[in-house]
Amino acid sequence: MPAEHVGPPPVPPHPPRTVLAATAVGKRYDGIPVLAEAGITLRAGEVHALVGENGAGKSTLVKILSGVVRPDTGRVLLDGREVAFATSRQASAAGVALVSQELAIFGDLSVAENLFPHGLPRRAGLTSNAEAERRARPVLDELGLRLRLDTRAGDLDLADRQLLEICRALLTEPRVLILDEPTSALPKEAVDRLAAVLLRTRGRGIAVLYISHYLEEVLRFSQRVTVLRDGRVTLGGAEIATVDLAALVTAMLGEEHAAPEPRAAPAPAPASGPAREPGAAAVVLDSVTVPGRLDRVSLTARRREVVGLAGLQGAGHLTVLEVTGGRARPASGSVRLPGGVAPRSLRQATGHGVAFVPSDRKRYGLMLDRPVWENITSVSWLGLHRGGLLLHRRALVDRAARSARSLRVDGGVHRRTGELSGGNQQKVVFAKWLDTDPSVMLLDDPTRGVDIRARAEMHAVIRALADEGREGRAVLVASTDLSELVELCDRVLVLQRGRIVDELSGERLTQQALSVSMNAGFAG
Amino acid sequence: MTQPVTAEESTADRSHGAGPRGRAWRRRLMRDELGVSLVLVLLVAAAGIAHPAFVHKDNLLSIAQNSSYVGLMAVGMVFALAMREVDLSVGGTYTLCLVVGAVLIRDGTDPWLSLLVTLPLAALLGAFNGLVTTVLEIPSFIVTLGTAMLYRGMALALADGRQISNLPAGNSFFTVLGGTVLSVPTSVWVLLVALIVFTVVLTRTRFGAQVRAIGSNPEAARFSGLPITRTRIKALALTGLMSGVAGALALAFFIAGDPTVGQGYELTAIAACIIGGTSLAGGRGSVPGAVFGSLILSVVAAALVFFQVPINWTTFATGAVILLAVALDSALRRSRGVGLKQGAAAVVSRLFRRSA
Ligand SMILES: Nc1ncnc2c1ncn2[C@@H]1O[C@H](COP(=O)(O)OP(=O)(O)OP(=O)(O)O)[C@@H](O)[C@H]1O
Numbered sequence A: 001m002p003a004e005h006v007g008p009p010p011v012p013p014h015p016p017r018t019v020l021a022a023t024a025v026g027k028r029y030d031g032i033p034v035l036a037e038a039g040i041t042l043r044a045g046e047v048h049a050l051v052g053e054n055g056a057g058k059s060t061l062v063k064i065l066s067g068v069v070r071p072d073t074g075r076v077l078l079d080g081r082e083v084a085f086a087t088s089r090q091a092s093a094a095g096v097a098l099v100s101q102e103l104a105i106f107g108d109l110s111v112a113e114n115l116f117p118h119g120l121p122r123r124a125g126l127t128s129n130a131e132a133e134r135r136a137r138p139v140l141d142e143l144g145l146r147l148r149l150d151t152r153a154g155d156l157d158l159a160d161r162q163l164l165e166i167c168r169a170l171l172t173e174p175r176v177l178i179l180d181e182p183t184s185a186l187p188k189e190a191v192d193r194l195a196a197v198l199l200r201t202r203g204r205g206i207a208v209l210y211i212s213h214y215l216e217e218v219l220r221f222s223q224r225v226t227v228l229r230d231g232r233v234t235l236g237g238a239e240i241a242t243v244d245l246a247a248l249v250t251a252m253l254g255e256e257h258a259a260p261e262p263r264a265a266p267a268p269a270p271a272s273g274p275a276r277e278p279g280a281a282a283v284v285l286d287s288v289t290v291p292g293r294l295d296r297v298s299l300t301a302r303r304r305e306v307v308g309l310a311g312l313q314g315a316g317h318l319t320v321l322e323v324t325g326g327r328a329r330p331a332s333g334s335v336r337l338p339g340g341v342a343p344r345s346l347r348q349a350t351g352h353g354v355a356f357v358p359s360d361r362k363r364y365g366l367m368l369d370r371p372v373w374e375n376i377t378s379v380s381w382l383g384l385h386r387g388g389l390l391l392h393r394r395a396l397v398d399r400a401a402r403s404a405r406s407l408r409v410d411g412g413v414h415r416r417t418g419e420l421s422g423g424n425q426q427k428v429v430f431a432k433w434l435d436t437d438p439s440v441m442l443l444d445d446p447t448r449g450v451d452i453r454a455r456a457e458m459h460a461v462i463r464a465l466a467d468e469g470r471e472g473r474a475v476l477v478a479s480t481d482l483s484e485l486v487e488l489c490d491r492v493l494v495l496q497r498g499r500i501v502d503e504l505s506g507e508r509l510t511q512q513a514l515s516v517s518m519n520a521g522f523a524g
Numbered sequence B: 001m002t003q004p005v006t007a008e009e010s011t012a013d014r015s016h017g018a019g020p021r022g023r024a025w026r027r028r029l030m031r032d033e034l035g036v037s038l039v040l041v042l043l044v045a046a047a048g049i050a051h052p053a054f055v056h057k058d059n060l061l062s063i064a065q066n067s068s069y070v071g072l073m074a075v076g077m078v079f080a081l082a083m084r085e086v087d088l089s090v091g092g093t094y095t096l097c098l099v100v101g102a103v104l105i106r107d108g109t110d111p112w113l114s115l116l117v118t119l120p121l122a123a124l125l126g127a128f129n130g131l132v133t134t135v136l137e138i139p140s141f142i143v144t145l146g147t148a149m150l151y152r153g154m155a156l157a158l159a160d161g162r163q164i165s166n167l168p169a170g171n172s173f174f175t176v177l178g179g180t181v182l183s184v185p186t187s188v189w190v191l192l193v194a195l196i197v198f199t200v201v202l203t204r205t206r207f208g209a210q211v212r213a214i215g216s217n218p219e220a221a222r223f224s225g226l227p228i229t230r231t232r233i234k235a236l237a238l239t240g241l242m243s244g245v246a247g248a249l250a251l252a253f254f255i256a257g258d259p260t261v262g263q264g265y266e267l268t269a270i271a272a273c274i275i276g277g278t279s280l281a282g283g284r285g286s287v288p289g290a291v292f293g294s295l296i297l298s299v300v301a302a303a304l305v306f307f308q309v310p311i312n313w314t315t316f317a318t319g320a321v322i323l324l325a326v327a328l329d330s331a332l333r334r335s336r337g338v339g340l341k342q343g344a345a346a347v348v349s350r351l352f353r354r355s356a
């Protein structure tokens, strides 16, 4: 187990040297400025964090640094010399590797082919799997990826695919490693391993830039931090010792938001609030077994209740969501939705009031080439057949606009969804399920990539969904972010190896306790 | 609908609103079909300047008539392609319907009543494609590669490999469907009606939206509870039906059932769709574009005759036109939002960038 405490950074062998820098970068999309006079410097042997609200321009800035996007104005300097990478392959040849926010995995290719996208290593002129294994295995081990190299990459879950992309970047032996929200889909233990890897790369003089919405993590792992707000730098490369959480939040949101406002930060630990009476049972699992994934799991989720599901990767907590949402079928045991129906397919479950918000929005959540309003109304109109045979565009657009506004999706609902920033795309996935007025919500990392303010607001919406309405709703939520479970849930069920091993609620529901319970029996 | 908390129902905020809808709609229509319609007009104009007889009304109508059979198939094919399926059996369906109709009429069935057999048959053949694709979980490309031969083989067997003639040419079926209405060929009228009806179906109905949503991201569509199987079967049935309509019109026009016609129509129909801006990757389709596309192919074929290009070069020329049209269209699309002038500039620069 990697230690919680990252430890004093080893002194870099040379005085800090700037490797990659961007100065006075400006970028507009459709005439709207996304970056203005933005700049950043990356030094050899540092971990540099980049933070900011959704849509602040973080991804755009790192795309400019790595040659994916051309700036309108400003310069990018590598070792003091101006560069203009024409392709990301050129950037990677120059030692700049980017792991982008929206993963680019070749789903039909093997893990090995994904790790060496420009061709597997050769031996005696022929591609050699043994050679690929020899080169890749140490890097995979470092990040805790226990995979056969011939696994089809499309079969991996989101966390593993994220790690796979990081491995791919590390294998190019970069001098600058840029990670766009690498931890948003990673479970805690993988985050710790990644931190250890980053620490080692620092020692080798590599410059690391990483984007994250988890500010505690930023304070823990990085040496310097840059904050963007509306495309401008509000904190430029500050030494981490000189900032604290409050300073970061102020830089991100502006002075007026510095004080925690009640709406943005709802009272934590809702479980300790006024006693809430859970309603009728809405989801009942009785001795459900899915071979290799769930072992005789029984649970009841009531209306007006937010039930968390926690576990290490592969513990089965996500399978609980899948059997409830009709995505997986139990081999034995029964699953009951409201009205006593058993979920048979995603479509049938949706028809019975189940909303399943997947964590992999690009793959399962969104039509990136369609406008936002089409995405938001797609389940209710196209899946549930609400709203007639003919297109009532105005009604659909207005409805979508209302829910986009309530979740503060950036820009209008006519924008192509792929143009939205990552966090805003996540809000669209959430909005499309809100639009169905479900009676059971299944959430898998519902706030992945969403900034702290919007995250608090989404939590308030989820809580309200559970509590409001005539009978209330049942919410089942899994999250790689333990603090999310603590803030959101009335009680959390902990799974290990397909079985429920613990239930935490009230006073006992803390991140510490969750972590201990998830890992219990594995240590030593 | 529940939109709890945080919803500030401020009517002042128009940034989320619908915007200038009418204009946006017209602009999109222009943008999507601009490229193909431009190519079509330019081709006709160029041929007309060289050979004024080319733009004579009769010649243009006969070109339209020639394009109408593939045009109808292309209209159906748009639905298959827009949902990431493909139907290679449209040529076979066309021929089978043609032959079945001819056999029925030869054996004494009222020609009009034969439509009650051939059209449902065509839809069934299409639905069968969809069903097999779903049940066997095999791409429709492969399924219809098989059924194309199945259907054509049935036509050949049914007709005993020979053309079926001796049909009652005087029957109103042949004079009306194979003739003209208001001096325009009936098949062109049918194509026009299909163009309007299916443009509406694809862009303004739930079924059309389902087709495009599934094509855009099938996995997300499954997660969103869309009726994928049903939509696929419906879409492929529609593609089949349009081939059947084309077959019936061809039977009425040729007054004969030849089991060897319609070879390669499936690829021509797909080419027409692609020229018209329908994406093979799904999610996007244009019915007017497909009709323009089939007109372009038909114009090229006719022009080659006018220019007395040796018959052996026509295939080559058709291929060149397909590539040019697609290049022009994609360049226009890339420069969307900009004016025609910049669009043309973009085309030119794209054409020459490679060689620079
Ligand atoms: N290809 C594009 N076309 C149009 N607008 C774009 C495009 N890419 C990004 N934008 C816009 O630029 C702005 C900044 O986006 P960016 O992805 O850089 O945000 P971000 O800081 O990474 O946010 P997040 O935390 O949500 O990932 C957003 O308003 C986004 O909509």
Ligand SMILES: [Mg+2]
Binding pocket: A058, A059, A060, A101, A180, A421, A422, A423
């Ligand atoms: Mg981003």
